[in-house]
Amino acid sequence: MTASPTDISQQTIHVELGTRSYAILIRRNLLEAIGEELTRLRCTGKVGVVTDRNLAGCYLNQVKRVLKAAGYTVIPIVLPPGERTKTLRSIAMVMDALVEARFERTSTLLALGGGVIGDLTGFAAAIYQRGIPFVQVPTSLVAQVDSSVGGKTGVDHPKGKNLIGAFNQPRVVLIDPATLSTLPPREWKAGLAEVIKYGVIADEGFFEYLEQHIEPILKLDDASVAQIVKRSCEIKALIVSEDERESDRRRILNFGHTIGHALESLGGYCGLIHGEAVAIGMVHEADLARHLGLCGEDVVTRLRALVEAVGLPTGFPPVAF
Structure with a gap:
């Protein structure tokens, strides 16, 4: 397929993986529809929003407001920014937050951020109670075009990058290109x-x-x-x-x-x-x-x-x- 001008209304792309299939939705201002998209997926109860300190100042309040309006209990989990956050220590911090908030297997994790946050959140979702649903909301270009799609999740080891992890597909990838303006x-x-x-x-x-x-x-x-x-x-x-x-x-x-x-x-x-x-x-x-x-x-x-x-x-x- 060759490139051609693209309508900037919502685009939907499907990742076909049998029972693990999911959609990638691309639309400006899609952050305002996160609640209804999670409802459509029949996510219930608690949503843990994993993000970093930089992005929390940009989008966390908006995402919390939208999710609460849709009836969800929101648990923010805010981590330091940067590749050095992508460690087992950060995974332990996420696990502690989930345990303290009494997350169950029907609870959901939402990755709000770039590749580091997405990879880390997906891995946390894979191992908490042997697996809970997670949703990708990528805010960086690397995450929107690459790391949020495909199910590769994990963290780094001092001896190498991405050595600890799991294949874990998200329930959906929600891409709001408007978030790129803050990059x-x-x-x-x-x-x-x-x-x-x-x-x-x-x-x-x-x-x-x-x-x-x-x-x-x-x-x-x-x-x-x-x-x-x-x-x-x-x-x-x-x-x-x-x-x-x-x-x-x-x-x-x-x-x-x-x-x-x-x-x-x-x-x-x-x-x-x-x-x-x-x-x-x-x-x-x-x-x-x-x-x-x-x-x-x-x-x-x-x-x-x-x-x-x-x-x-x-x-x-x-x-x-």
């Missing part, structure tokens, strides 16, 4: 690395769209943002539907991540952020593929040019061994 510019640009990835691995027409529309994308033009979020989710949903547990085709989604995760780990998760590391990884993995005869020089050249046009790094940072 710091660095986070917005970093998220575009994952978007570029989809063009490289699955859709040349989408890659061309990114090349031709990079200026409005960087300015958060509504139609352009709607297009890149929708098409990225379509590609991710299709791949996950074909290979939920990463036994074959889903591994293509790791393009750029082998090198990228290593760079994040070397920096102690306080240097490059995820998308920046993935951007470097994609360029150098593509160059390696060129050396192996798997792609032409033009692929590497176009990829490097697009990454640089976004304002992302392409060279390795200095590392002291």
Whole structure:
């Protein structure tokens, strides 16, 4: 499928996984409909809203108001921001909050945040009382186009990224593109690395769209943002539907991540952020593929040019061994 202009009304994409199938809903101001969407899914009782301190100031009161109006008891669980929060210690903090609030198997967790919050919340939902429902409400570009879809959940270990976790699919993914307006510019640009990835691995027409529309994308033009979020989710949903547990085709989604995760780990998760590391990884993995005869020089050249046009790094940072 090639890219084309996208209606900015609600878009619905389905992740087909049999009894674990779910929808991805994309609509501006969807935060105001969270209560009715949970009601539609027959979620009942208590909802634990897991978020971080930065996002709590932006969206927590709104989400609490909407959920309470729909009849839910809301338990906020606010964690520190950043990749360093993605640990077993944070999981223990979430477990303590759930136990104290007497959550049951019919209670629901809601991840309100970026990739760290989504991964951590999904893992907490997988292990509390052997599994409770959870809902993804991603607020960063990385989370909206990638980490909220597909059921990979977990936390980091001092020896490596995402080494502790579980496959746990959400009940629904609710994407409100309006939340992207509060992203710091660095986070917005970093998220575009994952978007570029989809063009490289699955859709040349989408890659061309990114090349031709990079200026409005960087300015958060509504139609352009709607297009890149929708098409990225379509590609991710299709791949996950074909290979939920990463036994074959889903591994293509790791393009750029082998090198990228290593760079994040070397920096102690306080240097490059995820998308920046993935951007470097994609360029150098593509160059390696060129050396192996798997792609032409033009692929590497176009990829490097697009990454640089976004304002992302392409060279390795200095590392002291």
